[in-house]
Amino acid sequence: LKSIGNSSFNIDNYFDDYLKSPKLFVNRNALDIAYVPDELPHRDLQIKEIAEITACTLKNGAPSNIFIYGKCGTGKTAVVKHVSKKLTEKCRQIGIVTPKWVYINCKRIKTGYRVLANLYNAIDPENPLPPTGTPVDIILTRLVEKLEDLAANSICFIILDEIDSLKDKKSKDNVLYVLSRINENLQKCKVNLIGISNILNFKDDLDPRVCSSLCEEEIVFPAYNAVQLFDILSSRVAEAFIEDIVDEGALRLCSAIAAKENGDARRALTILRKAAEIVERKGMSRLTEEQIYIARDNLDRDKISLFIRDLPAQQKAILLSVYLNHKYKKGEVSSTGEVYGTYCELLKKVYGLNTLTQRRITDLVKELDLVGLTSSRLKSFGKKGGRTRIISLKAQESQIKKNLQDDSRWGDFLDYKPFHIRRSDINIYSGQRYKSLV
DNA sequence: GATCCACAGGAAATTAAGGGTC
DNA sequence: GACCCTTAATTTCCTGTGGATC
Numbered sequence: 001l002k003s004i005g006n007s008s009f010n011i012d013n014y015f016d017d018y019l020k021s022p023k024l025f026v027n028r029n030a031l032d033i034a035y036v037p038d039e040l041p042h043r044d045l046q047i048k049e050i051a052e053i054t055a056c057t058l059k060n061g062a063p064s065n066i067f068i069y070g071k072c073g074t075g076k077t078a079v080v081k082h083v084s085k086k087l088t089e090k091c092r093q094i095g096i097v098t099p100k101w102v103y104i105n106c107k108r109i110k111t112g113y114r115v116l117a118n119l120y121n122a123i124d125p126e127n128p129l130p131p132t133g134t135p136v137d138i139i140l141t142r143l144v145e146k147l148e149d150l151a152a153n154s155i156c157f158i159i160l161d162e163i164d165s166l167k168d169k170k171s172k173d174n175v176l177y178v179l180s181r182i183n184e185n186l187q188k189c190k191v192n193l194i195g196i197s198n199i200l201n202f203k204d205d206l207d208p209r210v211c212s213s214l215c216e217e218e219i220v221f222p223a224y225n226a227v228q229l230f231d232i233l234s235s236r237v238a239e240a241f242i243e244d245i246v247d248e249g250a251l252r253l254c255s256a257i258a259a260k261e262n263g264d265a266r267r268a269l270t271i272l273r274k275a276a277e278i279v280e281r282k283g284m285s286r287l288t289e290e291q292i293y294i295a296r297d298n299l300d301r302d303k304i305s306l307f308i309r310d311l312p313a314q315q316k317a318i319l320l321s322v323y324l325n326h327k328y329k330k331g332e333v334s335s336t337g338e339v340y341g342t343y344c345e346l347l348k349k350v351y352g353l354n355t356l357t358q359r360r361i362t363d364l365v366k367e368l369d370l371v372g373l374t375s376s377r378l379k380s381f382g383k384k385g386g387r388t389r390i391i392s393l394k395a396q397e398s399q400i401k402k403n404l405q406d407d408s409r410w411g412d413f414l415d416y417k418p419f420h421i422r423r424s425d426i427n428i429y430s431g432q433r434y435k436s437l438v
Numbered sequence: 439g440a441t442c443c444a445c446a447g448g449a450a451a452t453t454a455a456g457g458g459t460c
Numbered sequence: 461g462a463c464c465c466t467t468a469a470t471t472t473c474c475t476g477t478g479g480a481t482c
Contacts, residue, residue: 357471
């Protein structure tokens with residue numbers, strides 16, 4: 001107990017040291033990705049375009065629907081929120097009815113039903129709709145009634161952010177069609193849609209009727225380059241920190257890293273914020289390139305660990321199957337059939353989980369691909385081997401091992417040798433055939 | 439050039455769960 | 461309590477495909 005006491009962390013001393021360390025922040029929120037600053041560097045053109053389209057609101061006109069494209073972290077949402085704030089202020093200033101802004105993030109609200117229900121709830125928060133159960137046509141009728149209850153000549157802007165995340169093509173087309181035509185049922189109020197998409201060719205997938213109505217005006221947000229990101233970070237640094245404690249070299253490095261990864265300003269801000277936290281926790285007085293590198297590595301590592309630990313049991317089984325094939329085939333790639341076979345073996349050894357079909361496993365492997373844990377590509381082996389997906393492990397073996405070894409269900413199988421590797425005399429391509437042999 | 443393998447992947451159907459209405 | 465609604469996950473059915481082999 002004595003030794004434990006001697007080596008234990010003294011929280012009082014830590015707090016005392018923390019208080020003695022220099023104060024870094026004036027406004028910590030300025031480094032938050034959700035923070036909308038007063039000035040948005042290098043987005044004048046886009047601000048101007050949206051302002052020109054929405055300005056007719058000031059003369060009680062109904063603007064055209066707008067569709068905005070651009071990769072992640074190119075300032076789409078920030079620009080729309082900025083314009084909405086300024087337009088509302090101007091309406092107040094000249095004494096006309098202020099527009100209603102409803103912001104819906106389709107990454108979180110993914111179905112047509114929920115988009116309509118959230119829209120209704122935003123307009124009538126007193127009588128919220130249930131999360132499921134109400135027929136869509138009833139919601140629509142009630143929504144139109146509520147919109148008509150707004151003040152005369154009202155404009156209701158509906159911002160559908162990350163609109164490409166809406167699931168199910170049919171439901172997506174339905175809700176977008178209904179919203180794009182809702183003005184036909186409105187007398188006093190008008191609805192304007194602002195769709196924001198991270199995918200440039202999202203439009204190609206839409207019903208042509210929806211497309212022509214939703215995309216009346218189109219605006220493209222290009223990715224930021226390193227110089228532009230440097231300007232963005234500089235303005236945030238000026239707002240966030242108490243004095244000039246950030247090295248210019250650190251900012252240039254942070255900008256260069258983010259520019260290389262799709263020109264994503266969010267990524268640049270996240271790294272900078274993490275680096276600032278490291279400086280603060282260690283009681284240092286300057287933020288240098290070293291903290292930027294550490295912050296980037298920490299962020300990448302934390303992201304993967306958290307992701308693996310939070311995977312559902314079935315996804316863990318698939319990842320483990322890829323890992324075991326990779327481990328015992330000494331780094332060689334595996335086919336869908338082999339991974340599926342190993343997966344079936346593992347599922348037979350545990351209770352409480354049903355074996356999913358190969359069709360479903362194909363989709364789940366693609367999901368692991370998307371987050372960078374595995375890497376796969378299609379390859380054909382001709383008449384003998386057919387066409388299959390070749391899957392390899394992209395994450396490090398040690399990372400998988402570290403994050404799965406404590407798993408109550410799969411932790412004991414990290415050294416399990418799959419059947420087709422034990423029986424190297426059998427050359428099996430087909431997952432279905434392999435499943436029947438095990 | 440035709441054949442055939444082992445899937446890939448789209449679309450519709452099914453199932454289970456959660457909820458509302460009458 | 462019967463019936464209707466939704467979502468999400470999964471299955472089923474189906475057609476398509478690259479390329480080695482015949």
